[in-house]
Amino acid sequence: MPKVLLIEDHDETAQQIMDxxxxxxxxxxxxxxxxxxxxxxxAGEADIMIVDRLLPGIDGLTIIEVAxxxxxxxxxxxxxxxxxxxxxxxxxxxxxxxxxxxPFAILELIARIEALLRRxxxxxxxxxxxxxxxxxxxxxxxxxxxxxxxxxxxxFRLLEYMMRRKDQLLTRAMLFEEVWNYKFVPQxxxxxxxMGRLRRKVxxxxxxxxxxxxxxxxxxxxxxx
Amino acid sequence: MRLPEIARTxxxxxxxxxGSLVASGLFAVCVILIIAFIYWPTSRYVTSSIDxxxxxxxxxxxxxxxxxxxxxxxxxxxxxxxxxxxxGLFDSQGNRIMGNIQSLPRGxxxxxxxxxxxxxxxxxVGREQQTARTVARKLEDGQTLLVxxxxxxxxxxxxxxxxxxxxxxxxALCLGCLFGAFLSIRTQQRLNQVNQLIQRxxxxxxxxxxxxQGSAAFSELARLINGMLDEIEALLRNxxxxxDDIAHDLxxxxxNVRMTLERGRNKATSLDNLKASVDHAITGLDQSLxxxxxxxxIAEIEHSRRLVGFRDxxxxxxxxxxxxxxxxIAKEKDVALMVDAKEEIRVxxxxxxxxxxxxxxxxxxxxxxxxxxxxxxKLCRIGRKSVVRITDTGRGIAASERDLVxxxxxxxxKSRGEPGLGLGLSLVVAIxxxxxxxFAISPSPTGRGCVAEIAFERAASQDS
Numbered sequence: 010m011p012k013v014l015l016i017e018d019h020d021e022t023a024q025q026i027m028d029x030x031x032x033x034x035x036x037x038x039x040x041x042x043x044x045x046x047x048x049x050x051x052a053g054e055a056d057i058m059i060v061d062r063l064l065p066g067i068d069g070l071t072i073i074e075v076a077x078x079x080x081x082x083x084x085x086x087x088x089x090x091x092x093x094x095x096x097x098x099x100x101x102x103x104x105x106x107x108x109x110x111x112p113f114a115i116l117e118l119i120a121r122i123e124a125l126l127r128r129x130x131x132x133x134x135x136x137x138x139x140x141x142x143x144x145x146x147x148x149x150x151x152x153x154x155x156x157x158x159x160x161x162x163x164x165f166r167l168l169e170y171m172m173r174r175k176d177q178l179l180t181r182a183m184l185f186e187e188v189w190n191y192k193f194v195p196q197x198x199x200x201x202x203x204m205g206r207l208r209r210k211v212x213x214x215x216x217x218x219x220x221x222x223x224x225x226x227x228x229x230x231x232x233x234x
Numbered sequence: 235m236r237l238p239e240i241a242r243t244x245x246x247x248x249x250x251x252x253g254s255l256v257a258s259g260l261f262a263v264c265v266i267l268i269i270a271f272i273y274w275p276t277s278r279y280v281t282s283s284i285d286x287x288x289x290x291x292x293x294x295x296x297x298x299x300x301x302x303x304x305x306x307x308x309x310x311x312x313x314x315x316x317x318x319x320x321x322g323l324f325d326s327q328g329n330r331i332m333g334n335i336q337s338l339p340r341g342x343x344x345x346x347x348x349x350x351x352x353x354x355x356x357x358x359v360g361r362e363q364q365t366a367r368t369v370a371r372k373l374e375d376g377q378t379l380l381v382x383x384x385x386x387x388x389x390x391x392x393x394x395x396x397x398x399x400x401x402x403x404x405x406a407l408c409l410g411c412l413f414g415a416f417l418s419i420r421t422q423q424r425l426n427q428v429n430q431l432i433q434r435x436x437x438x439x440x441x442x443x444x445x446x447q448g449s450a451a452f453s454e455l456a457r458l459i460n461g462m463l464d465e466i467e468a469l470l471r472n473x474x475x476x477x478d479d480i481a482h483d484l485x486x487x488x489x490n491v492r493m494t495l496e497r498g499r500n501k502a503t504s505l506d507n508l509k510a511s512v513d514h515a516i517t518g519l520d521q522s523l524x525x526x527x528x529x530x531x532i533a534e535i536e537h538s539r540r541l542v543g544f545r546d547x548x549x550x551x552x553x554x555x556x557x558x559x560x561x562x563i564a565k566e567k568d569v570a571l572m573v574d575a576k577e578e579i580r581v582x583x584x585x586x587x588x589x590x591x592x593x594x595x596x597x598x599x600x601x602x603x604x605x606x607x608x609x610x611x612k613l614c615r616i617g618r619k620s621v622v623r624i625t626d627t628g629r630g631i632a633a634s635e636r637d638l639v640x641x642x643x644x645x646x647x648k649s650r651g652e653p654g655l656g657l658g659l660s661l662v663v664a665i666x667x668x669x670x671x672x673f674a675i676s677p678s679p680t681g682r683g684c685v686a687e688i689a690f691e692r693a694a695s696q697d698s
Contacts, residue, residue, distance in 0.1 A: 191586050193589055205562075
């Protein structure tokens with residue numbers, strides 16, 4: 010059972026996050042002030058930390074900086090009501106691994122925690138495989154059951170990212186940040202349209218689908234059972 | 235909020251008055267100093283002239299023979315219409331031989347420089363106590379020669395000056411104080427009036443204006459404050475209008491959410507049914523949240539002055555990425571999206587913001603271009619500027635609406651049916667402002683659709 014340290018002063022927000030995380034099988038330890046949070050962060054017992062940016066006592070970014078200086082390597086997700094670019098950059102510079110602006114969908118938070126906990130190990134394989142799907146990173150080719158898929162460069166990168174994070178829920182914002190590499194939430198269903206095109210190529214009719222749409226939340230790539 | 239000025243009114247009143255009092259006092263001191271500087275040298279000059287004169291005379295008389303001396307003294311005293319000349323010859327016992335001095339005065343120094351003495355004058359008119367500058371000489375036959383000149387005139391002059399100063403200055407000081415009091419009271423009345431008006435304005439009566447009258451300084455100040463009030467009133471009205479718009483635009487999705495939830499609660503027959511309603515409601519709430527978030531973002535960008543995130547950004551790559559992102563959507567709509575970004579142009583900026591701005595413009599262009607139309611995304615250099623230009627063949631924007639479209643929540647009546655927040659262009663404008671570039675929307679030269687341009691001023695170092 011992965012342990013989460015939640016440093017958040019707002020009771021209601023904290024309670025909601027805790028309920029949701031417990032429901033997803035996490036053990037949650039909450040700190041309501043910066044000082045308490047820093048103590049628990051230093052102890053280094055958690056597998057992941059969620060840190061609110063603005064806290065009474067010690068600021069969230071300071072906690073992260075101090076913990077990082079003391080060689081605490083626990084992944085950190087920063088929460089903030091401030092979404093300005095400067096603030097995000099500061100959050101990541103301080104040693105945060107991901108940044109989420111309030112208000113956020115709780116599932117976005119879960120998906121990002123999952124992603125941080127299951128960060129793919131650096132592997133030097135040049136071929137990624139998942140069920141019938143095979144991706145050759147050197148040749149930039151993709152095949153399903155040996156049949157060549159005709160992918161555009163962006164579709165290839167999208168598929169590569171999903172294969173590295175198989176079985177994980179990937180939200181639109183995450184996909185957009187990682188595959189397009191811009192921090193920006195598009196207004197239209199842009200990611201869906203791109204995903205739709207990729208899906209038509211990866212999941213031809215008559216074969217079990219591998220790209221699953223989790224309604225309203227995001228996408229999962231899974232080997233057919 | 236209560237302005238503290240009213241409480242300090244009396245103190246301020248006293249300050250003004252004290253100011254004029256101090257000014258009057260200084261004025262008096264200056265006048266006294268000027269007069270003193272004139273009086274003292276003058277009286278010293280006159281005294282030393284007298285001293286020289288009587289010393290010369292005394293020397294001259296003592297050099298004569300006794301006979302001639304008597305004659306000369308007679309002569310000297312006879313030409314004295316103003317009764318200022320004094321002379322006397324006394325024997326060794328101190329008895330008067332001749333002259334108009336009754337006796338040798340006390341404290342007389344012989345053969346010394348001129349001195350001031352009080353003595354008694356005797357002549358045809360009578361006896362008179364006089365103050366005089368005198369010189370005494372011991373003559374060879376034991377006699378004493380005394381020559382002097384009356385200085386009462388000089389003393390009288392001193393008294394006159396003194397009186398003039400006193401009688402001139404007292405009214406001047408009184409006048410100064412009165413004028414000061416008058417000024418301070420008048421200023422106070424003005425300030426009270428302004429204070430009261432300002433209090434009313436602070437209390438919410440924003441239409442109030444200060445009276446523009448009286449002295450130039452006051453009316454100028456009033457004019458400035460009135461100008462400021464005009465601006466504030468206009469801004470407030472604007473804010474109120476934006477607030478109304480926000481309320482209006484938020485109410486629609488929220489009403490939908492409410493209806494959906496109500497229907498779900500009353501009509502749902504299965505858990506799946508209920509879940510579908512809830513999902514629908516969540517979508518509606520997300521829409522409202524997106525709107526609020528977008529508004530906050532615009533405000534944040536507008537107020538952001540720090541350029542921490544600014545780096546060199548490759549515009550060509552950025553433009554190609556935007557095109558790549560929108561290509562599938564354009565294809566689905568059967569709109570041709572063409573990109574022309576061959577030139578490598580680098581600008582200083584925030585990559586994510588610039589992407590967002592260009593993406594917003596392309597989003598609009600694709601949204602408002604009908605089937606079989608085309609959208610062109612072009613990056614080029616025009617003179618000293620780097621320009622990102624988005625041309626579409628949509629319905630265009632009427633000249634009357636070209637400014638309005640950049641306002642928050644403004645949506646052309648024709649676009650009411652399209653999905654969107656009406657915030658896209660305000661966001662673009664905020665981002666463009668943050669980067670110090672220019673943004674313009676103009677009608678397409680072909681007559682259909684419009685052209686949106688973001689122009690970056692190129693720094694000298696970026697010329698290649």
